[in-house]
Amino acid sequence: MIKKPPSGVHLSEADVTRLTLDKSEQNRSSVAQKLGHQIDTGLSAEERGIAEDILRSLAHDVAVTVRQALAESLKSSPNLPKDVAQTLARDVEEVALPILQHTPTLSDDELIEVVASGSELKQTAIAQRPNLSATVSDVLVEQGTENAVAELMRNGTAQINEKGFDRALTRFPDSNKVHGGILERDTTLPNKVTARLVTMVSDQLLDYLVKRQDVPEEVAVDFLLRSRERATMHLFSDED
Secondary structure (H helix, E strand, C coil): CCCCCCCCCCCCHHHHHHHHHCCCHHHHHHHHHHHHHHCCCCCCHHHHHHHHHHHHHHCCCCCHHHHHHHHHHHCCCCCCCHHHHHHHHCCCHHHHHHHHHHCCCCCHHHHHHHHHCCCHHHHHHHHCCCCCCHHHHHHHHHHCCHHHHHHHHHCCCCCCCHHHHHHHHHHCCCCHHHHHHHHCCCCCCCHHHHHHHHCCCCHHHHHHHHHCCCCCHHHHHHHHHHHHHHHHHHHHHHHC
16 A cells, blocks of 8 residues: 655545545545655555556546646656656646646657647647757757747757758748747857848847857858948938
């Protein structure tokens, strides 16, 4: 049986008994929350087996609030069983988003499957994951919505290659969200990406671009030429 730990936030033997006797939605949600706190503690093989059986049952609970409580409490757990993580990731958005954004046990293939489903909120949650692989980033750039791609560009820990940046600019040439997301990255941008941004971003973002420390000299020259061109056009406009 699951031993009763000292802290009231953990699952106890009494909780398991109550789950059997009291099948209210509130009690099931409470058990779901407590499981999230205990699954990463030192459980015996028997205790872990019981806990995982309860997890699998709650992952299919008819109440969204119960599944949501389970997902929120377990979102960062490295011990969340893969089948439970997959079930929650494919659930409605209220349940799936914390899992998609945080759960480390989801594979790249599983994340790509969700990206392909087309849900903007789910794509955006994946785009915000820490240390996202270049494989998933490539698929997001190709299939993601504008908001999802903008979040991906803003995610400084996501691995994005030069081809990915280039494809994002091709798909969203007029998107300040995507352009701004790229400029907000703390990582150094490829020179070709920076040079292309000069020809695409708004004047406000252009000023921000040139203030970056990684702008190559030839890009800065292009910026000066563009600034002079803008000033000249403004002068003639005033004369009219």
